[in-house]
Amino acid sequence: MLHETWKTHEPLKKVEVVHTNAQKFKVSDMLTVGKQYDVINETEDYYQIIDNAGLVGGYYKTYFKEV
Template identity: 80%
Template sequence: MLHETWKDNTPIKKIEVIHTDAQKFTVADMLTVGKQYDVINETEEYYQIVDNSGLVGGYFKTYFKEV
């Protein structure tokens, strides 16, 4: 399964968090505004990144800008 090897994959690119104002879920615990993260996988709506927990999580692209 693809998601089992994501942590070992080479990052695709870097992104920076521009806000954590989520309408439905709390993301402020896992993302830090102004911090840059490595993108492990990308879909049309989401980035999969190694977040503050040290694990790979999926987040809407609206929280980020490309570096």
């Protein structure tokens, strides 16, 4: 299963958090505005990154800009 090896994969690219203004979920605890994160996996709508908790989480691309 692909998701079980995400932490050991080479990052695809880096993204920087632009905002944490979520409509439905609170993401300000897991993302820091201005901080850069490595993208582990990417889908059409989401980036999977290692967040502030040290776990891989999926977040909408609208929170980020590519570095």
